[in-house]
Amino acid sequence: MQDKEVLPAEERAIKCAAFALDKKALDVKILGIKRISSIADYLVLASGRSDKQVQAIADSVKQGMKPFDRPLDIEGLNEGRWVVIDFGDIIVHVFQEEVRRTYNLDELWERATRLEIPEEFLWEHKEK
Secondary structure: OOOOOOOOHHHHHHHHHHHHHOOOOEEEEEEEOOOOOOOOOEEEEEEEOOHHHHHHHHHHHHHHOOOOOOOOEEEOOOOOOEEEEEOOOEEEEEEEHHHHHHHOHHHHOOOOEEEOOOHHHOOOOOOO
């Protein structure tokens, strides 16, 4: 059995965001929620333009995190509209854009602190 590299939740949340961004995820945010909720320490929110992209983003996070963490549960992967990957202290939500707008978790968690994603992982403003 291979030992997992132990990283703090904050670093693992950044890795989740980086793996999502690797598949061109849109509007990726890391929200620190441990001061306002007991469900997790961090939420990672990301969007994709289609069910296939949402599935690819979720799979990238799941596969990329293997050396660091194993999901407790994954929901919605087959449909590709809203995938939830639960790592316990980190919950990753990957949405199709219209689903994200409908459920508006961004506003629901507006009191959460935003964790900056390192510039090296960002792609959206580099391609222009």
